Structure formats: C-alpha cells, structure tokens
Amino acid sequence: MTESEDLGGPDGDLRLFPDLDRITPLAAQPGWAWAPVDRYDQEGRPHPACQRLFARRMAERAAAAGLDLSMGFETEWVVTRAPATLTPAAEGAFEPLDHPCAGPAYGMTRIVELSDYLRDITEALALQGIDVLQVHPEYAPGQFEVTTAPGDPVRAADDAALVRETIRAVSARHGLRASFAPSVVAGQVGNGCHLHLGLYRDGQSLHRVPDTEWGLAPDAVAFLGGILGALPALLAIGCPSPASYLRLQPSHWAGVYQCWGLENREAALRLITGAPDDPDGGQAEVKTFDAAANPYLAVGAVIAAGLHGVETRAQLPAPERGDPGLLGVRERARRGIVRLPATLTEATDRLEKSAPLHEALGKVLHGAIIAVRRAEEARFAESDADEIAAATRWRW
Template sequence: MNDSRLEAARAEARRLTGLGIRGVALTWVDNAGLTRVKAVPVARLAQVAGRGVGMSPVFDVYLVDDSITSSPHIGGPDGDLRLFPDLDRVTPLAAQPGWAWAPADRFDQQGRTHPACQRQFASRMAARAAERGIEMRMGFETEWVVARGTDRAGGADGARGAAGTRFAGAAGPAYGMARLVELSDYLGDVLDALATQGVDVLQIHPEYAPGQFEVSVSPADPVGAADLAVLVRETIRAVSVRHGLTALFGPVVTAGGVGNGCHVHLSLWREGRNLCRGGDGPFGMTRQSEAFLAGVLRELPALLAVGAPSVASYLRLEPSRWAGAYQCWGLENREAALRFVAGAPDDRAGANAEVKSFDAAANPYLAAGSLIAAGLAGIDADLTLPAPVAGDPVRGSGERRLPTSLPEALEHFTASAVLREALGDPLFEAIAAVRHAEAELFEGASPQEIADATRGRY
C-alpha cells in the first residue's frame, strides 16, 4: 500500500472513531444476488486497506439457499481472495449505530484483480464506455414489501397468508395515501436514514401490492449506482428491524401477486450533453443513444439471466403487470421491457431509458456492467430500434415474449457472445453454473413454495 492510501485509511479510521463507529461492514454481492459481508473493527481499517480481508472464491458459486455448486473455473474449498474496501465510499450507517459500511473489491493473494469480481466488472464496462467518450449514468429503483414481525411469509394485513404472517402498510388502495399514513413514522425514518447517509432520494411511495413500497434515488456513475442499490436496500432492512418489521425484497412475495421489481434507469452523456435528447432519432434521442438502446433490446433475452436471475423472477415477469414481459420498447410505456422517458422540455437530465424486466434478485454490479456491454455492442453494430409499441403488447400482434423461465433465459445467456466476451469466462461460467443449479434446486416446486423460499433471501 502506498503512503497516500495508508494515510487516507488512518484518517478515515480516526474520523469514524470520532463518530463512535466500532465496526465497518465490507460487502460484496454474489452471483445469486445475495449481499455477503466481512466486518472489521475500525482500529484495523488501515491494515485492511493495505492487506485486505480473506474470503473464499467459492462464494461465487453459492446458491440462494446457501448450498454450493461448482463451475469450470471456480468451486471447491481451495484458494483465497482478499477484500479491499473502497475508502471513498465508506458510510456511517444511520440505522445501525456504531457501524459503517464500505463496498469491497476482490483481488487474489498476489494483488491481481479477481476475474470474477462483479464490482470490478461494472467498473471495466464503465471504462469501456468512457473510452468512446460516453459517460454512463444509472439509477436503481428499490421495491420491497413490509411484513409485520420477523416471519417472512406473505398475506394481507389482518389476514393470515400462506405461512401465517401479515403485511404492514396494506390499508387502503394501491398507491393510496392511506398506506403512507399507516407507516408514516417508518417511512419517515427510512428517509431520515438515507439523508443522513448522503443519499439523494427522488421519491418514495406506496406501490401496487399490499405492503409494497418503492424508493428512487438520484442517478450516479454505474459503480456508484450499484453501490447505492446495496446501501439503500441494507438501510431499509435495518430501519425495518428497528420498527419490528421485515423488509422482503424477493421478486415475488405471494405467488400470483405483483412482485418486486428493481428497474434500472440509464442515460448516456458526452461532455455534459445528454445523448438521450437533442438528436434526430426516435423521440429526440441521438443516433448513438438509439444504437445503444437497440443493443440492450436485442440482448434482453440473455440479459434476463443477469437481471431476472431467480426462478422466482419468472413468477413476477407476467404480462399486464408493468413488469416488462415483452421484448419491445415504447415511449412512456410501462408494459414495454424498455421504456423510453423523453423528459420535460426544460429538464436536461430528464431523458433516459428504463429497463423494466429486472428485479431485486439481481446483482446490481452485474446488471450495470451487462447493460453497458449490450449497449456498446449495439453501437458497434450500428443498430436501430424497431417501431415503438403503444399500449399493452399482450393485445398486439407479433411482439416477442421474453423468456418465461430461468432455464429459457439461461439458454439465451449461454449463447450470448456479447456477454461472454464482456464478463470473461470465469465470471460467465460461474453465473451460468449458479443459474443452472438454482433451476434444478426448485424443479418441481410449486409457485408458492418458490415464493416462500426466496422472498426473504435478498
């Protein structure tokens, strides 16, 4: 570790100690979409910044139930990696007094980048875009369902669900003020905690399903946006615990109900100009922006194995539920998998695209990096968008349904030369192995059994 990094780590440790911080949680997100952690005392932060913290590479082939599979490059009990905290992202946690958080990058024992490090994959893809003069901005929407107590099953508030629990914040209609009133203290504490942590919240509101809420935050660079997705989720989780509630982020909470999405908004910028507007392409997008979005749209069947990675994801990905079940795009069309937002005339930053099909089981670093890879491939191929779709595509003719199961999405993923090249074989094969093993894990399970097993895991 060079002297400047050592001094920065020591200074950060002093700052945290002065704030009463005792421990720092270092997190990474595995290929199953679960946030894993190693925690260290603040007094060891400088040492950890220089030498890292040990962890096994086998976590890259963990499944949602903590069982383990293997891949051609990763698997088994051998080997070790080092977790290095990003000192620029260290954040005292408002809902966990005495604790701070930092995302971690993973390296091998010789200090080389671990080829399956998802966070550094997102960083590489952002750098690849920057080499072309494109600055990517992204933002993740976080949806969750609030359950009373610590049981993780579903059910309407006041009524017993499949496993005997109740939703909180279920009074009144979807998107209704009654739901906000019922949990106003809780949601106010979520806002306070995020603000204290420096997170710029754009909006928070009740969603469609009973006990469901959504929070959106300001866009950031791709790695920063993925970091924020992790921080926002864990903050909501911590605030929920302090209120005696449980936050459920799984793609579905109750089989047959509307699930939790994790939509991704993205825009392309060059020298301060938003490339999603001011051009002569569809709805004012520039030619480069159109080609990028066409690349994302082309690759969506394969991208689902990254952005809708759970068997439970396909219980959510149903038509006429604003989930984006069809491989199409449209202007402000919430049923299209790719929704284009033109933005207000005086809002320079408002124009962007939203990927609707992704959900809360996705590793946000994989999602961010894979979307960039697909978009850049669209630019390379000089793709154009097909005609936009208006209205619900289920009522149209000829619109292509996206994969309806994880095995189907996995077939597209394993055939994707674009994603294999971008991810590299070790990470690509580890993702494929986890998806295949989880499909086998839930083979023969009923929709409700799948929901019960996954809703509280993410």
C-alpha cells in the same frame, strides 16, 4: 452451493479491499459502518469473478468510447410483521401487518399508517449521503418503492446495495421485516428493481438532440438497440431466480415482451422523454429487472449490451403503444414482438450463447453465473409457485 469449471472448489483464497471513498456510517445501526469491496487474489491481482470490478471495467469501456452513463435503481419491497423468533418454521413464514396496509397505490393511506417508518427510512438514507427522489406505495399489500438519485454506474450499484440494507435495518428497528424478493406471495404483484440510464457525450445529453426521431442521438439509438436485442440473455442477469419468472407476467407492468415504447410501462425497454425544458431530461428504463439481481452485474451487463449495439450500429424498431399482451398472437408476430424468456432455463440458455456478454464478462465470471443459474434451476425443478415463493421470500 455449486461450482463451475474455474470456481467453487476448496483451493485458494481471496482478499476483500474496501473502497474507503464510499465508507458510510450507518444511521440505523449506530456504531457500524459500511463500504463496498473489490476482490483480489492473494498476490494482489484483480479476481476475474469480482462483480464490482466488472461494472467498473464496463463503465471505463463506455468512457473510452466517449459515452458517459448516469444510472439509478428503483427499489421495491414488501414490509411485514417480523416473527418474534426466527425459528426454522418461521423463516419462510409470511405474517402480514395487523392493519391492511393496502390503501391505494401512490395514495396517502399507507403513508399515514407507516409514516414514522417511512420517515426513518428517508432520513437514514439522507444521513448516509443518498438522495431520495421519491417514496410511494406500490400495488401489492404492504409494498413500497423508493427511487434514489442517479450516479455513475458503479455508484448506482453501490447505492442499490446500501438502500436495501438500510431499509432492512430500519424495518428491524420498527419490529418489521422487509422482503425484496421478486415474488413475495405467488400470484400477487412482485417486487421489481428497475434500472434507469441516461447517456451523455461531452456533458451533453444524447436524449435531447433536436431534429432527430424520438430525440435520440444515433449512438443513443444504437446503445438502446443493443440493450433491446440482448434482453433475452440479460434476463439471466437481471432476473436470476426461478422466483423472478413468477413476477414476469403479461399485463403487470413487468415488461415481458421484447419491445420498447415511449412512456410505455408494458414495454421491456421504456423511453422516458422527460420535461421539455430540462436539458438533462430523458432516460431509458429496463423494466424487467428485480432485486434478486446482483446490481453490479446488472449495470455492467447492460453497458456491455449497449456498447455492442454501438459497435454494430444497432437500430430500434418502431415503438409500441399500449399493452402487447392484449394483441393477438398473429398481430404480435406481424409486429415482430416476441415473449421474453418465461423460465430461468430459457434465459440461461440465451446467456450461455451470447458471445458479446461472454466476452464482456470473461470466461471465469460468465461460467460462474451459468453454473449458479443451472443450480437454481435444479434446486426448484419440482417446486410449484407457492413453494418457490416461500423458499426465496427472505433470501433478498
């Protein structure tokens, strides 16, 4: 528990108003339903620290600038055997499945071994109105990823929350346990939650403009340039835990260098060109983010950074090819490639100094985020990597 200048004391109360347009009977929890909520005070005024209202406000700000955004998340998780009883000693434990569950990434071995489980997840999501684009094994033992169809920014964040709770519920019904933590086991590949975004104006994709460099309209270049420039501060939003920085390691496809590239999975900002015959193809991917992030803060902050780029006519440098981590220090310096913050402290310092994100978030929400990040820093200041991973393994 912590507090900021404006929030965290014992005074006052809030009211949660469910969005009944999104009420969803839960396929894996019969008799229960789910709905996202917006927060208001007791006089009916929007609460300034409501993350969902922040995301909606940024989406509306983009629409007022003539930009429509389509967003979606890739959710990664590691599945393990659930302990028989959740005693305090078992709470931080990690019990792998009996079978290795470590077949090739993207291969069929793990699909076969857990086919009933994965089928139940995809069916539950479909029954809840979420379109699954793909599900596949990832690199760590027992690790999977599900990609769902994009939507407007607020819906994308809603879906990210619902996907996670659905996977958690299906796992419980199979006697399994799912971890979405950035670092489940220190030293292994962690869980990301990459954010994809597509830009449109008047129904036309800004990623499919003929006779332009990289196929991007000028506003798309500026929007993505704003995101790239803000990434050091955005890490405090999208990578909000000390555990996040155990995952952010060079040459692990986590995007730890502040650069962008065409289909480059080592770039922090990846431009996906899409199929040539798809008029809606083309999107960008923020690769650094993980599921410790509040998805509403993630989409809202990325939109705010992009809009600041449009306002300032930000540009993109030359795209990078290959792995920046394999370049020498001097060569990275020559190309202007810098390492993104390697600690939560450094990222929080950058967020604290970011005037555009402070303005977008507002004093109350910005101050609350900074206070929570500082509390996380203090909580784990004396912990090693294994202790951080164990303490946060089941938080998400």
